[in-house]
Amino acid sequence: MDLTHTEEEQDFRERLRAWLAKVLPELPAKPSPDDWPGRRAYDAGWQRRLHDAGYAGLHWPTDAGGRGATPTQHLIFLEETERAGAPYVGANFVGLLHAGPTIAAEGTAEQRARWLPPVLRGDEVWCQGFSEPGAGSDLASLRTRAVRDGDDYVVTGSKIWTSHAEVADWCELLVRTDTGAAKHRGISWLAMPMDAPGVTVRPLRTLAGSTEFAEMFLDEVRIPVANRVGAENDGWRVTMVTLSFERGTAFVGEVVACRRTLAGLARRAKENGRWDDPVLRRRLGRLHGEFGALWRLTQWNVSESERSGGVPGIGGSVFKLAYSHARQELYEVAATVLGPESLSLEEEWTLDRLSSLSYTIAAGTSQIQRNIVAERILGLPKGR
Numbered sequence: 001m002d003l004t005h006t007e008e009e010q011d012f013r014e015r016l017r018a019w020l021a022k023v024l025p026e027l028p029a030k031p032s033p034d035d036w037p038g039r040r041a042y043d044a045g046w047q048r049r050l051h052d053a054g055y056a057g058l059h060w061p062t063d064a065g066g067r068g069a070t071p072t073q074h075l076i077f078l079e080e081t082e083r084a085g086a087p088y089v090g091a092n093f094v095g096l097l098h099a100g101p102t103i104a105a106e107g108t109a110e111q112r113a114r115w116l117p118p119v120l121r122g123d124e125v126w127c128q129g130f131s132e133p134g135a136g137s138d139l140a141s142l143r144t145r146a147v148r149d150g151d152d153y154v155v156t157g158s159k160i161w162t163s164h165a166e167v168a169d170w171c172e173l174l175v176r177t178d179t180g181a182a183k184h185r186g187i188s189w190l191a192m193p194m195d196a197p198g199v200t201v202r203p204l205r206t207l208a209g210s211t212e213f214a215e216m217f218l219d220e221v222r223i224p225v226a227n228r229v230g231a232e233n234d235g236w237r238v239t240m241v242t243l244s245f246e247r248g249t250a251f252v253g254e255v256v257a258c259r260r261t262l263a264g265l266a267r268r269a270k271e272n273g274r275w276d277d278p279v280l281r282r283r284l285g286r287l288h289g290e291f292g293a294l295w296r297l298t299q300w301n302v303s304e305s306e307r308s309g310g311v312p313g314i315g316g317s318v319f320k321l322a323y324s325h326a327r328q329e330l331y332e333v334a335a336t337v338l339g340p341e342s343l344s345l346e347e348e349w350t351l352d353r354l355s356s357l358s359y360t361i362a363a364g365t366s367q368i369q370r371n372i373v374a375e376r377i378l379g380l381p382k383g384r
Contacts, residue, residue: 009070009072009076016080017080017084019053019055020081020084020086023049023053024084024085024086027045027046030087033209034210034211036091036166036211039091039167040090040091040125040167042087043087043089043090043091043092043122044092044123044125045122046086046087046090047089047121048121048122051120051122054067055067055077056120056121056122057100057116057120058073058074058077059071060100060101060116061104064104064112064116065116065117065120071299075298075299082256082257083260091164091167092119092122093164094127094128094163094168094172095124095170096119096120098128098172099115099126099172099191100115100116100119101241102172102189102229102241103116103191103229104116106238106241107229110226111191115170124169125167125169126170126171126172127162127163127170127171127194127214128163128171128172129144129159129165129171129172129173129174129216130142130174131159131160131162132144132157132159132160133158133160140183140187140236141183142187143157144158144159144173144175144176145175145176146176146177146188146190148177149222151224151225151226152222152223152224152225153175153177153223154221154222155173155190155223156218156219156220156221157175157218158216158218159173160204160215161204162213162214162215162216163212164212165194165201165203165213165216166203166214168194169193169195170191170192170194171191171194171216172190172191173189173190173192174188174189174190174239175187175188175235177232177233186233187236188232188234188235189235189238189239190227190228190229191227191228191229192221193223196221196223197221197222198218198221199221200217200218201214202217254323254327255291255298256295259288259291261334261352262284262287262288265333265337268337269284272337272338272339274337274339280333280337283336284333287326287333290322290326294323297318298319331352334353335353
């Protein structure tokens with residue numbers, strides 16, 4: 001892995017910085033966290049600006065509508081947008097970081113042409129319908145059933161923790177198409193229109209008070225067979241492609257954000273006198289080293305992804321495991337630095353702290369990640 005920047009890459013950084021400096025002051029005010037239609041419009045507006053400037057899907061293959069940028073250019077983009085305080089993908093998260101890359105890797109030419117351009121423009125929002133009340137960490141135990149009826153699947157079941165279902169146009173949906181097969185077989189990956197008859201969405205309020213997740217109930221929803229990505233009953237393999245993006249590259253920008261947060265905590269500690277505590281300084285220093293190492297691991301994972309055809313490898317599980325715990329510790333340290341003011345729910349640090357608690361569960365629990373690392377990287381035998 002070469003960590004030096006070429007003249008072309010440095011020029012890319014400077015042009016991106018100039019564009020961000022021009023466009024960010026022109027953005028409208030952010031909507032209220034509870035205003036989901038407003039948040040969708042804000043996030044879609046930012047995505048359209050990226051698209052029109054040639055930065056949407058920067059690292060996607062050119063035949064998928066992207067720019068075909070190098071891994072280094074992709075990381076430069078993430079660094080510069082985060083440091084400039086640019087909006088994150090927001091409501092476009094699933095489409096841009098999960099469903100879109102999966103369709104780019106596994107979809108037919110017709111599917112890529114139908115779904116990828118609207119994702120890149122910010123015209124259509126996706127949600128993720130994977131987890132179920134009885135199949136969370138053990139995702140392969142899902143029971144939502146799809147029965148073939150001519151050119152349609154008729155789907156019945158329920159999903160939970162459906163990200164951005166309130167404002168989504170499409171859902172990446174896992175269903176069981178063969179109830180007699182072993183649990184890791186008999187699964188298919190479908191693209192479901194959220195306005196289809198029989199779809200009911202009920203928002204779930206999180207500990208932090210937000211409603212970006214929802215329960216979703218499916219009552220004989222008809223989904224065209226043409227909306228299946230991959231072969232029938234091959235959905236588990238396609239799902240592993242989706243999860244490799246979710247664990248391998250979807251959190252990349254957040255590492256930069258955490259490093260910025262850490263620097264902000266150091267400044268606050270110096271301002272309020274807590275910097276004099278040597279134990280606190282050691283914790284901040286260790287976190288600085290840990291996030292620096294995570295950024296290097298990110299660079300390696302993205303480079304490895306490029307060499308393997310654009311799909312991240314199982315090294316993403318190492319990153320996800322380490323990052324989840326480092327993020328939680330970061331906000332534990334924040335509580336020490338901020339003292340009583342960290343107890344206010346209006347304080348941004350507190351909301352981030354509450355959000356950090358979910359990271360050892362979201363995108364595969366830490367226990368699942370340890371199993372993947374143990375079995376697929378270290379070669380240890382499977383537990384019983």
